[in-house]
Amino acid sequence: MLLAAALTLLGIVTMSGWLAESTRQFSGSVGRTTSLRVAAGTLLSQLQDAEIGQRGYLLTEDRQYLKPYEAAITAVDTTIARLHNLAEGDADGLRIVDRLAVLAAAKREELAQTIALMEAGRRDEALAVVRTGYGMMLMDNARRSFADLITPADAQLDTQLAALIGQARASGWVANLGGLFIVLVVGGAVWIAIRYTRDLMRAQHAIQSLNDSLEQRVFERTMELRRANDEIQRFAYIVSHDLRAPLVNVMGFTGEFEAGLASVRAHLDRLPWDGGDALASEARRAVEEDLPEAIGFISASTTKMDRLINAILALARQGGRAMNPEPVSMQSLLESVAASLRHQASEQHCTIDIEGPLPFLVADRLALEQVFGNLLDNAIKYLDPARTGRIAIRGRLEEERLVFDVVDNGRGIAPQDHERIFELFRRSGVQDRPGEGIGLAYVRTLVRRLQGEVTIESVPGQGSVFRISLPKALALSSEMPAHGA
Template sequence: MHTFSTTVTRRALLMLIAAALALLGIVATSGWLADSTRQFSGSVSRMTSLRVAAGTLLSQLQDAEIGQRGYLLTEDRQYLKPYETATTAVDTTIARLHDLAGGNTDALRIVDRLAVLAADKREELAQTIALMEAGRRDEALAVVRTGRGMMLMDDARRSLADLITPADAQLDTQLSTLIGQARASGWVANLGGLFIVLVVGGAVWIAFRYAQDLMRAQSAIQALNDSLEQRVSERTKELQRANDEIQRFAYIVSHDLRAPLVNVMGFTGEFEAGLASVRAHLDRQPADGDDAVASEARRAVAEDMPEAIGFIRASTSKMDRLINAILALSRQGGRTLNPEPVAMRALLESVVASFRHQAGEQHCTIDIEGHLPVLVSDRLALEQVFGNLLDNAIKYLDPARTGRIAIRGRVEDGRLVFDVVDNGRGIPPQDHERIFELFRRSGVQDRPGEGIGLAYVRTLIRRLQGEVAVESVPGQGSVFRISLPRSLTQLSEKHAHDA
């Protein structure tokens, strides 16, 4: 079922990626077409403005010429109003054409030519009007009859045609290109839409198959659940029997180990008493006549044998402590927890008070910081946990600085978190997990201990349905962090119900 679910997920993901790529292609094509349309619209606007400006220039020149001819025929200055308006506006129109030509060299050349033609035309018109105003009407008409003004207008029309014709051709080319792009975009959109429909159909088909397989799997799970409670109950009993066997084994092993250990300790005492008798006898004998054997015997009695007895006693004492630790752990596993409301500040103040003398000797301060919550848990186990952590913190303080230990508590993700912070020696990163193992220690072994305390702490915390971890930097200190449920009763009932 897991393999099929993974396959379905992979196929659905591939289809979604394919659909996304198709949609991205459609969007990209639409964007490309929109950009082309925008560019075409800009060209249309510019070319339209160019055509309008060109027509305006021609109209202005024609208006000026009409005004000039009306004045020459009637000698009425009212006919000069169109001339004066047109000649004033010509410069503005030519400047507009120059701006619309932009960076087109050919168009700029034509506009410059139009500016020259317009200037010549205005000069010709101004000359005839000036002659007419001077009363030299025949001379003014003679200038008109030369046909120079008509040639200038014809040249201006041709130049305007040269300016407009390429613009129209460019617009036609761009329009053809835009139409082709629109067709291509339409094909892409249609094919992409069809592809997306196929992808969606495939996804629906895969989902339908998956739903069918899921229903079959649920039926199989339901069939298994029908007999699950009985199997869980049987497994729980088996685990409980195995746990009881382990505890009995630990007790028996510890008891069997203690018997020969007591014999060794007893015979060591008798050996020590016999050694005292031998030493007393040798002390009564004069040392002057000793041979090499007697001197060696005196040295053995005075130095070697007491040293050996000391090693034996140290080893048996250590063995005795280890056996006691094993017994304590085995008894703890069998002890029934007693959940009750525990005010953590009061509990910790009591625990800290028991370490005041030990902390005072080390010139160490212990502070309980902030508000500490109330929880439902086993009081004795909590006292043992924090007692062990405080004992460790005081034991491994750094003599180079004043010791400071702080206990803090907070609520985090629905659980209660407690930190025991010290500024002691610190623990190397590779030992952060190792120190919680039985009989394992970290750093220089210059303090008494068997490596049992933190293993005992972890055992207790796990029985309280919690976790313990350490964060530490060598030379700076350590933080032992404990996470516990608000209520051991509720959690225990939940586990019992789940079982």
């Protein structure tokens, strides 16, 4: 319907434009014909004025009568030139104007001849020339030429006027019908809009009802999630705590076992060597080789398990810790974190640059220190020994959020591991550095509790960029404890 209305309106505009162009052409034609009529009438009037002045002078011999004659004769050439300009492009009109010019020249010659005879004192001869009727014949021919010039133009104007009236009538019908159609379309559109508005209001009421019940369901689900989250944290803490007791026992008994083994080794060393006693040789080999190796494996495993339990406990404790937002100068905080790692970085011949000034934000200071401390520690740990290490920290504002980049030129991380490294106990690349794969999982947990996100861009052999996006101010109302994983 709207398309049809638009097409109708376009038709009305087109018809109006066509009518306006026709009117313009008709007006131009009328103006040209009117000017032609006026110029031809002026020429005829000038010849009559010249003739009247000539006859008055012949009858009275008073030169006062020659003034209109002289003025008219002077203006004839200008009028003929104007007629030529107005008839340009019209071959028939130009032919008639040329004929008028010839008649005007002959008439001027006839008038000039009689006046010259009168001035020479030959009045009878001058009157004789007038009585021949030659001058009257020239004027009659000029009037007929004027009629020949004007009559076709008047006929053309009548035809154009009739056509213009028809066009205006047709345009009026189109405008009226189009206007009626547009009114119908607008009325239909208004009716549809009213129906749509009514349906929309009903839908809004339904959505409002759903929202009211949804808020209650979301609140209930949130409380359930918080309870489940708290239970997971307590479970992780209890499990880690309960695992520590037998682990401490194993570590203690391993120490006693090492002490006992040292006593047995000392006793065997005091006994005389008997190469033929196979049992003694086997016991000596067990004390010197097998048992120390087994104890070493047990110690390494218990040490690793102790580190894992400590990490799990740290995650559990962090998940239950309440965020404490406060204004934080990131410039000062990062300088402090970098200073704590400066010795470790210098041993690796690495520089840490903080490209300030960095923006302020409102967040938990301890969480920020742990996030950037872990990222810098990781960057130093996985530098490429083939080149001098460089680590840079940058900050900027992007769409009402603060974005921090930790950039290094280290080993880099393969694309398939970009998400995997944030999982608990997962690591990437060659495992030639100590660690349990907890640091980056811990970083993501903390960043999400700060209502932010951490991502990575990395190319193996070139380096990595860890990008952290944070709100300018931590909203406590939406902050909810998260479990360690």
